[in-house]
Amino acid sequence: MRTTKTSYKVRQFCVFAGPAALLFSLTVILPFIYGLYLTFTSWDGISRQKPFVGLANYAATFQDADFWVPITRTLVYSALAVILVNVVAFILAYLVTSGVRGQNFFRVGFFIPNLIGGIVLGYIWKFVFNRAFVAVGNAITGQTLPSLLSTPTGAMFCLIFVSVWQYAGYMMLIYVAGFMSVGEDVKEASMIDGCSPSQAMWRIIVPLMRSSFVQCIFLSITRCFMAYDVNLSLTKGEPFNSTVMAAMHVYNTAFTYKQYGTGQAEAFVLFVICAIVGMVQVYVGKKGEVEA
Amino acid sequence: MNDSAKALRKKKIRNAFMFIVLLVLFFCFVAPFLLVIINVFKTKGDITSNPLALVGKHGFTLKNFPEAMKKMDFWRVFMNSVIITVSATILTVLTSSMNAYVIVRNKWIACTVLFAMMIASMVIPFQVLMVPLVSVYGGIFGLLNHRLTLILLHVGFSVSMASFMFHGAIRTNIPLELEEAAYIDGCTNWGTFWKIVFPLLKPTIATVAIIDAMAFWNDYLLPSLVLQKKDLYTIPIATQAFYGTYSTDIGLVMAALLLAMLPILVLYLFLQRYIVKGVTSGAVKG
Numbered sequence: 001m002r003t004t005k006t007s008y009k010v011r012q013f014c015v016f017a018g019p020a021a022l023l024f025s026l027t028v029i030l031p032f033i034y035g036l037y038l039t040f041t042s043w044d045g046i047s048r049q050k051p052f053v054g055l056a057n058y059a060a061t062f063q064d065a066d067f068w069v070p071i072t073r074t075l076v077y078s079a080l081a082v083i084l085v086n087v088v089a090f091i092l093a094y095l096v097t098s099g100v101r102g103q104n105f106f107r108v109g110f111f112i113p114n115l116i117g118g119i120v121l122g123y124i125w126k127f128v129f130n131r132a133f134v135a136v137g138n139a140i141t142g143q144t145l146p147s148l149l150s151t152p153t154g155a156m157f158c159l160i161f162v163s164v165w166q167y168a169g170y171m172m173l174i175y176v177a178g179f180m181s182v183g184e185d186v187k188e189a190s191m192i193d194g195c196s197p198s199q200a201m202w203r204i205i206v207p208l209m210r211s212s213f214v215q216c217i218f219l220s221i222t223r224c225f226m227a228y229d230v231n232l233s234l235t236k237g238e239p240f241n242s243t244v245m246a247a248m249h250v251y252n253t254a255f256t257y258k259q260y261g262t263g264q265a266e267a268f269v270l271f272v273i274c275a276i277v278g279m280v281q282v283y284v285g286k287k288g289e290v291e292a
Numbered sequence: 293m294n295d296s297a298k299a300l301r302k303k304k305i306r307n308a309f310m311f312i313v314l315l316v317l318f319f320c321f322v323a324p325f326l327l328v329i330i331n332v333f334k335t336k337g338d339i340t341s342n343p344l345a346l347v348g349k350h351g352f353t354l355k356n357f358p359e360a361m362k363k364m365d366f367w368r369v370f371m372n373s374v375i376i377t378v379s380a381t382i383l384t385v386l387t388s389s390m391n392a393y394v395i396v397r398n399k400w401i402a403c404t405v406l407f408a409m410m411i412a413s414m415v416i417p418f419q420v421l422m423v424p425l426v427s428v429y430g431g432i433f434g435l436l437n438h439r440l441t442l443i444l445l446h447v448g449f450s451v452s453m454a455s456f457m458f459h460g461a462i463r464t465n466i467p468l469e470l471e472e473a474a475y476i477d478g479c480t481n482w483g484t485f486w487k488i489v490f491p492l493l494k495p496t497i498a499t500v501a502i503i504d505a506m507a508f509w510n511d512y513l514l515p516s517l518v519l520q521k522k523d524l525y526t527i528p529i530a531t532q533a534f535y536g537t538y539s540t541d542i543g544l545v546m547a548a549l550l551l552a553m554l555p556i557l558v559l560y561l562f563l564q565r566y567i568v569k570g571v572t573s574g575a576v577k578g
Binding site: 020032254 | 394511
């Protein structure tokens with residue numbers, strides 16, 4: 001009896017979960033384990049031997065300033081971009097749920113940047129920054145101005161600006177759903193109790209939308225932290241490597257400089273940072289969640 | 293009476309103000325696209341001398357399009373993107389809905405372990421997997437430069453998130469009684485899933501399909517690692533390669549950028565209601 005039941009379960013599992021489990025293991029689990037092994041070797045990507053070097057790659061990663069500079073830069077960029085994305089998205093969501101005419105039209109419009117891939121968006125903005133903004137600047141000042149993308153600070157500003165423009169529409173949709181989930185009766189009750197509109201917003205609506213905030217902040221952190229394609233097409237890490245982000249740095253170490261072991265160790269450090277940031281964020285977010 | 297008229301007027305002014313703010317913001321959001329559109333019909337010289345003018349000194353030209361299309365090999369690239377996106381999306385929906393079903397209904401330890409691993413894997417950044425993927429599948433097995441490899445990798449990466457969403461939908465929306473009734477009527481497990489459960493999952497299927505199709509269509513890094521042969525390029529890789537070669541020929545670049553975004557913009561025009569709904573419900577559940 002027991003054996004037939006188990007074999008039934010096994011068959012069920014293989015038929016239904018088999019394809020997904022197989023593909024998942026082949027793309028995520030096995031490469032993850034093999035990748036962990038690669039971090040202990042000094043493989044160059046070509047030779048058959050993968051010399052075992054123990055923790056040398058991790059030691060090198062931790063001592064390498066060239067690794068921590070992009071990591072710190074990514075953290076600063078992500079912090080600024082995440083705050084701005086969420087502020088802009090929240091304001092947009094507020095505006096498009098306030099009962100103004102054409103709300104749906106605006107919602108659809110603000111979402112457009114998310115439809116188009118990062119590579120294309122980066123090149124479009126490169127054109128805007130290098131040509132259109134320069135043309136406007138020249139017309140106003142009467143001088144020949146350099147592009148914002150040609151200075152390190154300017155290029156970072158551009159990167160943050162484009163990220164905010166790209167993600168705000170997506171996060172807006174989540175905040176819109178959050179606004180809708182706060183019932184009219186709650187708002188009315190607060191009005192009857194004498195809340196001003198701003199009090200109702202900060203004391204009633206925002207706390208009830210906590211899960212939307214948790215979600216948007218989580219999504220924007222992961223996206224900003226792993227930013228690669230806009231980074232590649234908009235600045236390519238230039239000028240003078242001043243805009244190389246973590247993801248691009250790992251790519252370059254592994255594929256451009258052919259240091260697969262080191263690149264892989266860097267990727268694992270990145271993974272640990274990601275996991276910590278993600279867990280802290282979810283933990284803090286869940287802690288005070290209001291049960292609606 | 294006077295008071296309510298005043299309040300009404302105040303509300304009207306407030307709404308008009310908000311409408312104007314929204315219009316300005318909307319313009320800021322679409323301005324880059326408009327700039328591409330106005331410049332695509334200009335000659336190279338006109339774009340350089342005045343990128344903001346609606347019409348260039350040398351007038352209106354359509355020449356940029358056919359040339360960019362030819363140099364980008366647009367139809368082939370477009371078809372590659374379509375084949376990869378469509379098949380990967382279908383496979384993701386099928387495999388992950390089946391997977392989620394067995395995980396919800398079968399309380400076996402293997403199911404729990406698989407599901408836990410899938411949830412945990414969501415924090416793994418792609419950068420951790422990219423070197424092993426390229427070195428194992430490319431170096432050892434020589435599987436790079438096949439569309440099928442990319443399709444299966446896309447599915448493998450998205451199956452955990454999709455299973456998570458289907459898991460939630462099946463647990464909360466599909467009543468067990470319905471399935472029991474089907475069993476009593478002589479339906480097998482397999483039959484019950486396809487005839488009863490799968491059709492009931494339509495809203496979640498739409499959500500998963502929309503989110504994943506957008507991700508597959510726009511992905512750059514993974515396809516660029518897997519597909520290195522020119523014949524197999526997808527739209528993002530082709531755009532990147534095109535810019536690398538013709539960055540000085542700005543008219544052609546404009547045309548290529550417009551070509552790269554046109555298909556999805558056209559699709560959005562027709563399906564925007566579903567896309568917005570899909571993205572919203574996906575985000576709220578995930």
